[in-house]
Amino acid sequence: MSRFFSLGLLIIVLAAAAAGLPRGGQGSARFQHLVADDGLPISGVATLFQDSRGFIWVGTFIGLSRFDGYRFITYMNDSADPQSISANGTTSIIETRAGKIWIGTTQGLNEYDETTDDFKRYIFDPANTAGLPDSYV
Numbered sequence: 001m002s003r004f005f006s007l008g009l010l011i012i013v014l015a016a017a018a019a020g021l022p023r024g025g026q027g028s029a030r031f032q033h034l035v036a037d038d039g040l041p042i043s044g045v046a047t048l049f050q051d052s053r054g055f056i057w058v059g060t061f062i063g064l065s066r067f068d069g070y071r072f073i074t075y076m077n078d079s080a081d082p083q084s085i086s087a088n089g090t091t092s093i094i095e096t097r098a099g100k101i102w103i104g105t106t107q108g109l110n111e112y113d114e115t116t117d118d119f120k121r122y123i124f125d126p127a128n129t130a131g132l133p134d135s136y137v
Helices: 002-020
Strands: 047-050 056-060 063-067 072-075 090-095 101-105 108-113 118-122
Touching: 047 090, 056 090, 056 101, 063 090
Parallel strands: none
Antiparallel strands: 047 056, 056 063, 063 072, 090 101, 101 108, 108 118
């Protein structure tokens, strides 16, 4: 599975770099390999997303990181803080047309609030038939 994520990440990075090059192949692209020593919680990536503001969101199985081009900010679950992300295992990241960032984890769905820099959790509840169908999102 590690090869799958590495290959997927490579394809995304190459496609993004190619999209930014001028027509005719002029110009150059610069790549930088970022790892745990650069601020990621772990070098293995589960999901990757660039939002409309240019932030790169990196989901791993031990935390979610946001990269602004210079540094990482890592978000991890804190069982004492209900506004922290619901779980460290990040499985999916998406942005709505309105600019809201949603993060799927192994323990529910999270809506990121950029004004407060925290999360609203949506957790699986088997008694709620209108809610999430599973905890793994």
